[in-house]
Amino acid sequence: MTTLPVMPAALASALLAAAVTATAIFEEAASRVGLDFVYGNGAGGEFYILEIMGAGGALVDYDNDGDLDVFLLQGQPLRPGAPPSPETHRLYSNELVPSGTLRFTDVTAGSGLDAKGYGMGVAAGDYDNDGDQDVYVTAFGRNALFRNNGDGSFTDVTDAAGVHDDRWSTSAAFVDYDRDGHLDLFVANYLDFTIAGNKQCFDPAGARDYCSPNAYDPVGDRLFRNLGNGRFADVTETAGIARADGAGLGVSIGDYNGDGWPDIYVANDATPNQLWLNARDGTFVDEGPLSGSALNAAGNPEGSMGIASGDYDGDGDEDLFVTTH
Secondary structure, rough: OOOOOOOOOHHHHHHHHHHHHHHHOOOOHHHHHHOOOOOOOOOOOOHHHHHHHOOOEEEEOOOOOOOOOEEEOOOOOOOOOOOOOOOOOOOEOOOOOHHOOEEEOOOOOOOOOOOOEEEEEEEOOOOOOOOOOOOEEEEEEEEEEEOOOOOOOOOEOHHHHHOOOOOOOOOEEOOOOOOOOEEEEEEEOOOOOOOOOOOOOEEOOOOOOOHHHOOOOOOOEEEEEEOOOOOOOEEEOOOOOHHHHOOOEEEEEEOOOOOOEEEEEEEEOOOOOEEEEOOOOEEEEEEEHHHOOOOOOOOOOEEEEEEEEOOOOOOOOEEEEHHHH
């Protein structure tokens, strides 16, 4: 029998470090470039399922200078009676143009985006066709539509636009589903959870733990049609979106059947995913089950969350990559 020499631990560690250094292609540069944001999930020992979700953000050229700025969402304390956090959502302006150096400046103050709330996701799009990117913020609580004023500031126009939703919304997407030249809005909702209705769940050893999403009923998604006058109409029922519910966490837009009309794919947590094919008459049909995109190979729903959509194999049609837990 041949005995192989044992590599000293110090040498093994050095070789591993060298290998990691040699293959590293990303650098953690947030602090160096001015992105000093810290997210607070509001945890206070009550095991609210919200606390394990986290919030999103958006890369959006809000000032039309040719580079992508950063808008990040913040959480808030959840326990009744807890003092509110002074932290707000944050907007960072990218100074790459015209400086040529990647650097972000916090321009939250006075931007109108310094709102407080338990943020979840952001959709960006020019819903009023004035050439500036507007943003829609989903939240546990009140969603908000912020109109870009074109001068570095935003105005909350949620009520005037008619796109409020006080349920637990997660992802959203602007899409001109009826091809009338105005961006409509799809909002994915998650669970019928309330602070007062928080359930107690336990791990296999009997210790208190976070509940799974199956402990709560899913909440239906919503579709708002842009009327072109600054207002939206809730067409969830008439468009057929109300025919299927799921615990929505991700939304993707693409022409998945190649007919020239935008479709909507929704990644749901522990419930079947939905592929809403555009019927080209203002309605949608869920083809998730028949298309093979609703369940896994075993016929079970996944804990679907994030989505990437694109033609990864270059064959001319849209493919889907869905992350799960």
